[in-house]
Amino acid sequence: MPFFKADFKQILIVMAIITAKAQAEQAKQEAITTEEKGKAAVIKAKFEKEQIRRGEGDAGYKKLVMSTDGVLAQKLKAWVRVNQRYAEAIGKQKWVPEIQMSANSTGKGNSANDLLSLFLAKTAKDINLDMHVLNNN
Numbered sequence: 001m002p003f004f005k006a007d008f009k010q011i012l013i014v015m016a017i018i019t020a021k022a023q024a025e026q027a028k029q030e031a032i033t034t035e036e037k038g039k040a041a042v043i044k045a046k047f048e049k050e051q052i053r054r055g056e057g058d059a060g061y062k063k064l065v066m067s068t069d070g071v072l073a074q075k076l077k078a079w080v081r082v083n084q085r086y087a088e089a090i091g092k093q094k095w096v097p098e099i100q101m102s103a104n105s106t107g108k109g110n111s112a113n114d115l116l117s118l119f120l121a122k123t124a125k126d127i128n129l130d131m132h133v134l135n136n137n
Contacts, residue, residue: 075127082123090116 093112 078127079123083120086116086119086123 090112
């Protein structure tokens with residue numbers, strides 16, 4: 001029987017060595033898994049941060065567009081109202097002049113049209129309206 005006891009002890013020692021090696025391999029795999037999970041968390045945080053930045057950029061752009069459109073709409077509304085008032089005032093005028101006021105000796109000048117052109121130019125300048133932008137769209 002002493003022979004079997006020695007073999008049994010040797011088997012226990014070999015099993016302990018195998019168990020220790022397996023535990024060491026398991027610890028190594030857990031370290032690798034933890035490292036990979038950490039890398040994934042960093043990538044996820046970076047992606048979320050980029051999404052937030054993109055959202056903030058988009059929101060800022062939309063806010064700028066809305067404020068620009070709002071200013072343009074107000075300018076156009078004022079421009080339309082002024083021109084409506086000019087049209088109403090001109091509509092009340094006599095189209096056949098009782099007095100001809102022209103520096104032109106041929107009498108072909110039209111003071112009403114000249115006055116209207118000046119009013120329109122002044123209005124456009126007052127509201128800082130760029131007619132080239134409106135004509136291009």
